[in-house]
Amino acid sequence: MASQPDAPADSGAHTIPYADDDEGLPNPYASSNRWRHAESKAFAKYEKARGAGSAPVARDADARDAGVSDLADFLNKSRIDPSEIPADRRPTTPRFKPVVAGASEARAATAAVTTEDGGVHGDGVDAENAGPPPAPDGKEVVCGPLLNYRRMEGAQWFGSVLVVTKGGGRTQPAVPMLKLRRAGEADSAGGKTDDIQGLCLSSDTRNTFWRFDLVVQMEATETKWEYEVPDLRLASRTKPRVNSFFVPAVDESMRIMFHSCNGFSVGTDEAAWSGPALWNDVIRLHQERPFHVMIGGGDQIYNDGIRVSGPLRPWSDTKNPKKRREHPFPESLRQKCDDYYLKNYIRWYSTEPFAAANGQIPQLNIWDDHDIIDGFGSYVDKFMKCDVFRGIGGVAHKYYMLFQHHLPPPGSTYTSDSVPATSGEEGQGVDPNQLMNAYVHPPIEEPGYIYGPQAGPYVAEHSHHLFARLGARIAFLGIDARTERTRHQVNYPETYRAIFARLKQELTNAANSGRPYRHLILLLGIPIAYPRLTWLENIFASPVMGPMKFLNRRMGFGGSFFNSFDGSVDLLDDLDDHYTAHTHKKERNWLIEKLQGICAEFSVRTTILSGDVHLAALGRFYSNPRLNIPVEQDYRYIVNVVSSAIVNKPPPAAVANLLARRNIIHHLNHETSETLLKLFDKDPGNSTKTAKHNFVTMPSRNFAMITENSPNHHAANGTNGVPHQHHHHQPTDPSSTHPPGSSSSSSSSSSNSPRNQRRNPVHKKDGRLPLHAGEEHCGTKHKAASPASHGTGTDGSLDVCICVEVDQHDPAGRTEGYGLTIPALNYQGPRPPSLEMLPHRPASHGSSAGGRTQSRGSSTAGRG
Numbered sequence: 001m002a003s004q005p006d007a008p009a010d011s012g013a014h015t016i017p018y019a020d021d022d023e024g025l026p027n028p029y030a031s032s033n034r035w036r037h038a039e040s041k042a043f044a045k046y047e048k049a050r051g052a053g054s055a056p057v058a059r060d061a062d063a064r065d066a067g068v069s070d071l072a073d074f075l076n077k078s079r080i081d082p083s084e085i086p087a088d089r090r091p092t093t094p095r096f097k098p099v100v101a102g103a104s105e106a107r108a109a110t111a112a113v114t115t116e117d118g119g120v121h122g123d124g125v126d127a128e129n130a131g132p133p134p135a136p137d138g139k140e141v142v143c144g145p146l147l148n149y150r151r152m153e154g155a156q157w158f159g160s161v162l163v164v165t166k167g168g169g170r171t172q173p174a175v176p177m178l179k180l181r182r183a184g185e186a187d188s189a190g191g192k193t194d195d196i197q198g199l200c201l202s203s204d205t206r207n208t209f210w211r212f213d214l215v216v217q218m219e220a221t222e223t224k225w226e227y228e229v230p231d232l233r234l235a236s237r238t239k240p241r242v243n244s245f246f247v248p249a250v251d252e253s254m255r256i257m258f259h260s261c262n263g264f265s266v267g268t269d270e271a272a273w274s275g276p277a278l279w280n281d282v283i284r285l286h287q288e289r290p291f292h293v294m295i296g297g298g299d300q301i302y303n304d305g306i307r308v309s310g311p312l313r314p315w316s317d318t319k320n321p322k323k324r325r326e327h328p329f330p331e332s333l334r335q336k337c338d339d340y341y342l343k344n345y346i347r348w349y350s351t352e353p354f355a356a357a358n359g360q361i362p363q364l365n366i367w368d369d370h371d372i373i374d375g376f377g378s379y380v381d382k383f384m385k386c387d388v389f390r391g392i393g394g395v396a397h398k399y400y401m402l403f404q405h406h407l408p409p410p411g412s413t414y415t416s417d418s419v420p421a422t423s424g425e426e427g428q429g430v431d432p433n434q435l436m437n438a439y440v441h442p443p444i445e446e447p448g449y450i451y452g453p454q455a456g457p458y459v460a461e462h463s464h465h466l467f468a469r470l471g472a473r474i475a476f477l478g479i480d481a482r483t484e485r486t487r488h489q490v491n492y493p494e495t496y497r498a499i500f501a502r503l504k505q506e507l508t509n510a511a512n513s514g515r516p517y518r519h520l521i522l523l524l525g526i527p528i529a530y531p532r533l534t535w536l537e538n539i540f541a542s543p544v545m546g547p548m549k550f551l552n553r554r555m556g557f558g559g560s561f562f563n564s565f566d567g568s569v570d571l572l573d574d575l576d577d578h579y580t581a582h583t584h585k586k587e588r589n590w591l592i593e594k595l596q597g598i599c600a601e602f603s604v605r606t607t608i609l610s611g612d613v614h615l616a617a618l619g620r621f622y623s624n625p626r627l628n629i630p631v632e633q634d635y636r637y638i639v640n641v642v643s644s645a646i647v648n649k650p651p652p653a654a655v656a657n658l659l660a661r662r663n664i665i666h667h668l669n670h671e672t673s674e675t676l677l678k679l680f681d682k683d684p685g686n687s688t689k690t691a692k693h694n695f696v697t698m699p700s701r702n703f704a705m706i707t708e709n710s711p712n713h714h715a716a717n718g719t720n721g722v723p724h725q726h727h728h729h730q731p732t733d734p735s736s737t738h739p740p741g742s743s744s745s746s747s748s749s750s751s752n753s754p755r756n757q758r759r760n761p762v763h764k765k766d767g768r769l770p771l772h773a774g775e776e777h778c779g780t781k782h783k784a785a786s787p788a789s790h791g792t793g794t795d796g797s798l799d800v801c802i803c804v805e806v807d808q809h810d811p812a813g814r815t816e817g818y819g820l821t822i823p824a825l826n827y828q829g830p831r832p833p834s835l836e837m838l839p840h841r842p843a844s845h846g847s848s849a850g851g852r853t854q855s856r857g858s859s860t861a862g863r864g
Contacts, residue, residue, distance in 0.1 A: 136167025138174060138208060141232050143346045147245055148406050149293050149362030151448040152218075152469040157247050159214040159362050160406045163198070163229060164346065168208035169437050172200055176231040178212040183224035183244055198229075201408045204438040206342065211406045218250040222290075236350070243359040246290040253471030253708040254292035255791065256521070257282060257361065260611020261645025263302030263348065263370065268649055276647045277813030278701055278805055279353040285705065285803075286361060288787060293470060294361040297611035298368025298482070298525035300404060301348050302648070303341060303396060306373060311336035315388055325383055328416040329391035331433055337392055338413075341399045349403060354647075364466060365404040366478045368525040368612060372396040377458060377485035384458045384486070387416040393459040397483075405464065408441035414460060450502045452495045456483040463491070465499055467506060470521065473796065474708065475510070475604070477503060478523035488583050500594060507602045518796050518824045519708070520606045522595070527610040528579040528588060529619025529640035529674050531662040589668055592621060592638070596672070597832050600635040605825040607798060609704070611644035614651055615659070616698040616802045618642065618677045618820070621668060625765045631772035635827045636672050643704040643802055650699035653689060660694035665767055675767045677820070681779035684816040685806035696768070701805040702815070706798055707791025709821070774821030784819025796824040 143164040150158040161178060178196040185191030198210035216225060228242045248254050259282075264270050285291070307316040311333060318324045349355060369376045372393055377384065394413030401407045412431035445451075452463030466478035479499065484491050491499075503520075510517050579588040595606050619640040623629045631637050650656075666674045678695035689700055770776045774797060783789040784799035791799045800822060803815035 136165075138165055138167050138172055139176075139232050140166040141229075141234050142166050142207060143350050144359070145227075145229070145243060146349060146358045146403065146406075147243070147360065147362050149364055149468065150446065152471075155218045155250050157214075157216040157218055159216070159245075161212040161214065161227060161229075162201075162403070162406045163210045163212070163232065165208045165210065165232065166235075167205065168203035168439075169205055170203075170439050172203060172208060172439075174231070175200075176210055176229050178227055178229050180214060180216075180225060180227045183226045199441065200439060201406070201441050202402060202439065206339075207346075209402050216247050218247055220251070221249050222252070223247050224290075238352070239355070240359075245360055245362060246292055248292050248471045251472050251712060252710055253474045253519075255289065256293055256295060256470065256474075256706040257286075257291040257703065258295045258297060258609050258641070258643055258706065259646040259703040260297035260368075260525070260643060261299045261370070261614060261648045262296065262354070263299060263647055265302065265374075265648055266304045266308050273647075273649055273701075273808050274811045274813070276351060276354050277808075277811050278646050278703060278803075278815065279357055279813065280811070281803065281813040281815050282357055282646075282703060283353055283360075285787060286357070291361050291705070294357065294363045295476075295478075295521075295523060295609065296363060296365035296404070297523055297609055297644075298366055299370040299611065299645075299648075300365055300367070301345060302370045303344055303372060304370060304374045305344070306337065306340050306392065310340045312388065312392070321383075324388075325386045327386070327388055329387035329414065330417050331415050331431075333388075334391055334395065334413065334415045334434075337395050338398075341395050345399050345403050363404070364468065364476065364478060364523075366466065366480050366523055366525060367400050367404065367482050369482060371400055371404075372459075372482070377482055378487055381457075381486060387414075390414045390458060390460070391416070394461070397459050397461050401464075407444055407446075407464075410461065411435060411440050450499055452480070452484060452492065453498060454492060454494065457486055459483050463495060465495075466523075467502060469510075469517075471708075472515065473518040474521060475503075475506065475517040475519070476521045476523070481525045490579070490584060490587055496591075496594075500598070503598065504601075507598070507604065511602065517602070517604050519798055519822075520598070520604050521706070522606055522608045524579070524608055524610050526579055526612050527617070527619065527640060527642045528592070528608060529621060529638075529676070530580050530613070530617070530642065531659045531664075531676065532580050532666070592668060592672070593832075595638060596621075596636050599638070599825060600827055600829070600831050603635075603825050603827045605798075605822060606638045607706075607800075607822055608638060608640040610640055610642050613642065614645045614648055614699070615656055616643055616680075616700070616702040616804055616818070617659075617696060618679045618800075618802070619674065620677055620767065620771070621672055621674050622767060622771060624667075624671055624673050625767070627671065631774075632823045632825070633827055633829075635825060635832075637771075637825075639800070639822050641704055641706075641800055641802070643702055645701055646703045647701065649808075650701060653691070653699050656689075656697040656699040657691045657694050659697045660691070663696050663768065673767050677770070677775065677778065678768050679778050679802075679818050679820065681781065681818075684804045687806065698802075698804055698818075701808070702802055704800065704802045705790070706800050709791055709793030709795055709797045709799060711794055711796050713792065713794045772823060774823050778820040779818050780816060782819035782821070784821055785817035786819075787817070790817075790819065793821070798822040798824075 141163055144162055146162040148160045148162070150160060152158065163176070165176075176198045178198065179193050180196060181191060181193040196212045196214065198212055201209040201211050203209065212227075212229075214225075214227070216223075224244055224246050226242050226244045230241075234241065262276070264273070282291075306312050315324060315327050318327065349358060369378070373396070376389070376393065376396075379389075383389070391414050394410075398409035398413055401409045412434040415431065448466060448468055450465040450467060452465070455462055461483065463480040463483035465480050466476065468476045470476045477499070479491065481490050484495060507517060507520075579591075598604070599606050619642065621636055621638045621640075622631070623634045623636045629636075663676045668674055676696040680690070680695050680698050683689045684698075684700060687700075690698065770778060779785065783793075784791075784801050790801055793799070798821065799819060801817040801819040803817050806814050806816055
């Protein structure tokens with residue numbers, strides 16, 4: 001270390017430590033030398049020369065004014081700027097870094113400057129005197145509002161609003177209030193505003209979840225309601241402070257929007273697909289004729305990135321399956337995963353235009369694998385039971401409850417070092433470490449839910465199934481097909497028993513009240529009437545794949561063809577997910593026959609909504625043509641609307657065309673046939689997305705809308721989807737027959753084209769062709785495909801339109817509609833044999849606790 005320069009004679013040496021506190025008391029830790037800041041004799045000479053021979057004056061140690069740049073000037077004096085060095089002698093890497101400024105200059109540069117107009121330049125922060133950032137005041141909204149539909153009771157509509165604010169803890173400084181009023185009555189003399197106090201569902205130092213319960217009286221006409229939370233600040237400048245939603249008339253059914261697969265898979269070029277563009281079209285249709293409910297069929301968010309860019313990356317990179325399976329899930333890893341899911345939910349649910357729809361259209365959701373992680377529940381049992389999968393299952397369930405159901409989560413989620421369960425508890429006990437400086441509301445049980453009797457095998461929570469009345473004549477049943485799922489079952493037999501007991505009770509009560517249901521909307525995450533790929537399952541699961549799996553583990557052979565979890569073929573978990581998979585066949589057949597019995601007993605038409613496969617299609621179960629039963633009286637006629645994905649990219653056209661080749665007529669039993677309808681008479685717009693032979697699968701992003709042809713309508717518009725001629729647009733070209741709002745003549749093929757001639761006539765024997773008048777001219781020519789005529793009939797049937805994206809590069813997300821009509825059921829015949837026998841559950845799979853009684857399979861197991 002360089003020696004200290006001699007102090008000038010007139011300065012004197014200090015023998016008393018320098019006092020630098022406010023009271024002038026000696027500082028015992030201070031240096032006795034005022035020249036301790038002088039680094040070298042060279043600097044002393046520099047100071048003397050700069051002072052023209054006069055002795056330099058030592059600066060006080062606590063001086064904060066100008067003069068601190070003298071050392072910087074000295075150091076920069078010997079610095080050589082690279083531009084001054086000849087190019088041939090210039091080093092490839094810089095050797096010198098300038099000392100830019102002293103502390104006082106830096107403070108001056110960053111100090112806030114107030115302008116005449118009140119604006120502020122600079123960050124306004126004194127880096128030295130500034131303390132820690134102020135604690136959040138709990139009034140900044142980081143996500144929301146998110147609007148949910150909950151149920152109907154008589155003429156009352158129930159919903160909820162969720163808002164997520166910044167900061168929180170065991171207690172909250174203030175409780176926000178939501179204001180609810182009928183639209184247009186804010187300033188009127190008779191206008192009434194309801195003040196609704198927020199309910200804290202969960203809170204920690206990061207965020208607080210507030211729920212506001214809405215209750216609205218339904219009226220003779222459709223009503224528009226507005227709500228706002230004036231006490232809170234919105235982080236987004238574009239988000240409206242006042243949001244609105246629509247409630248149907250008390251004697252009308254709801255207009256339904258259905259979607260699934262609302263996110264991008266890992267590695268997708270989101271810009272190439274214009275982001276979540278189809279939500280722009282959803283909002284456009286909502287503005288023209290408002291939707292009353294938005295049904296999410298699973299994968300409302302994609303959390304797969306947790307294994308690529310998230311905290312599970314080191315775990316997923318582990319090549320040894322045994323080490324991966326035995327990897328612990330300690331509290332530290334749980335916290336990181338918890339942060340990932342929370343931030344990903346806030347990010348995605350704040351992404352426009354999806355965020356705008358969240359605040360305007362009430363939601364009903366069930367979850368699927370991507371809400372947790374890709375393939376969850378469909379890998380081999382011993383791998384699904386590993387600590388990491390159980391851990392992320394619990395964390396994903398926590399935020400699924402909060403964001404998608406507005407319900408309080410469990411007090412804690414699974415970790416490998418958590419406390420054991422106490423007597424009478426299922427799963428693990430409450431971990432006090434997760435409740436430090438946090439609050440979780442006690443569980444809330446609501447009449448709109450059907451709870452699974454037992455916890456799931458991999459997610460140690462009870463399944464949540466939904467029942468709700470969607471207006472006057474439509475019932476809704478949403479089956480949670482993920483919480484209890486394994487490779488060998490979708491739901492426990494005990495769960496099916498609880499679901500169908502509740503369903504029969506609700507249908508009976510409605511019939512006894514004089515307001516019976518005419519339609520049942522059943523939500524399943526996975527298609528149930530879909531082409532089989534059993535031959536592909538057999539290949540992927542055969543011993544032939546053994547050597548390839550070994551080479552993949554040892555040398556990476558095959559790359560992404562094998563998944564990074566259990567080493568199986570990557571597509572196998574997707575195939576095992578399907579109800580049409582060999583392992584789910586018995587359960588699937590039993591479920592369809594059980595539904596057919598419900599339809600016959602209550603004369604209610606069942607329509608199934610499914611997603612997951614990133615394709616649009618329309619499957620149907622129907623009575624064997626040899627029975628010669630009209631569809632209007634056929635309780636076996638059940639339509640499966642497959643709409644997927646609204647955001648994620650579709651599979652290659654070759655996959656869609658392969659599935660179309662596999663579209664043969666299957667037989668569920670001797671009385672029931674099954675196949676896909678030839679719905680797609682043309683590709684959307686002027687595009688070429690499918691092969692010439694493919695009329696049944698559409699590889700393009702899509703969503704669906706469903707509307708009842710209300711018997712209360714005064715203007716008759718035909719029966720079962722066949723419009724009267726005077727309701728058609730009268731074209732100048734006699735050969736043009738498409739109704740108003742359908743595709744233009746430039747993008748539509750003539751109804752007399754060979755493609756349509758092979759598809760349109762009502763056909764009693766080939767189920768791939770129209771079976772009844774409501775399916776005649778299905779596709780772009782059908783009245784249900786046009787927003788102007790969709791749902792304007794009077795016979796109580798359902799108009800279904802699958803809205804398919806025309807161009808992935810169009811940020812407006814414009815779609816073209818493909819429509820058909822599903823007739824109401826009028827069945828007065830005898831009931832089919834009651835199916836009380838529940839599907840068989842394999843002994844070694846699908847149980848979260850041992851000792852359950854196994855049930856025998858149905859009498860028709862193995863067919864289909």
